Amino acid sequence: QVQLVQSGGGSVHPGGSLRLSCAGSGFRFTDYAIRWYRQAPMKTRELVASINNDGRTIQYGDSVKGRFTVSRDNTKKTVYLQMDSLTPDDTAVYLCNAWRGPLAPDIWGEGTQVTVSS
Numbered sequence: 713q714v715q716l717v718q719s720g721g722g723s724v725h726p727g728g729s730l731r732l733s734c735a736g737s738g739f740r741f742t743d744y745a746i747r748w749y750r751q752a753p754m755k756t757r758e759l760v761a762s763i764n765n766d767g768r769t770i771q772y773g774d775s776v777k778g779r780f781t782v783s784r785d786n787t788k789k790t791v792y793l794q795m796d797s798l799t800p801d802d803t804a805v806y807l808c809n810a811w812r813g814p815l816a817p818d819i820w821g822e823g824t825q826v827t828v829s830s
Contacts (some may be wrong), residue, residue, distance in 0.1 A: 714738035714819055716808050721824035724798055728828070732793040734821050739788040742766070744812050744819070748782060748792030748793050750804035751828075760806070761793060775801070798828045 720732040734746060748760040761782040762771045770782055779798075784791040791808060806826055810819040 715747040716810055716819055716821035717809055718806075718824045720793075721806065721826050723827040725830055726799055726828055728798050729794070729796045730798065730826060731795065732808075732824060732826075733790055734793075735788070735790045736810060737789065738820070739810070739819065741810075742786050744810040746782075746784060746791040746807055747809045748791075749807045749809060750802075751807065751823075752804040754756055755804075758804075763791060783828065795826070798826075800828050800830075801825060803828050 715737055717735045718732065720730060720776040722730065724730055727799045742765050745762060749757050750760050751757045760773050761780055763784050766784045767784045772780060779796050780803055781794040782791065786810060804826060805823045807823045808821040
């Protein structure tokens with residue numbers, strides 16, 4: 713079964729940290745770049761971070777630069793999103809996405825809630 717299974721997330725106080733994981737199965741993980749998106753209520757979906765298939769090319773959205781770190785372990789078929797110095801503006805559902813190009817279907821994780829509040 714082709715799937716991305718997410719873990720991590722939860723609630724944290726401002727200034728705290730969380731780590732999200734996104735594990736792939738049922739497909740050739742090393743063929744895919746992985747993107748992290750987030751969706752907050754009443755806001756458009758935002759691209760948070762992306763990492764290419766071998767982990768050498770990484771990009772971040774402006775709102776998370778310097779605070780979030782994306783990495784991948786292809787031996788474990790898992791991508792991580794380390795989130796530090798969290799603020800209430802980071803509250804959202806976070807989704808991971810496997811992307812191989814415009815001619816291949818995307819694969820989506822189920823999403824995980826991150827809530828930052830005092």
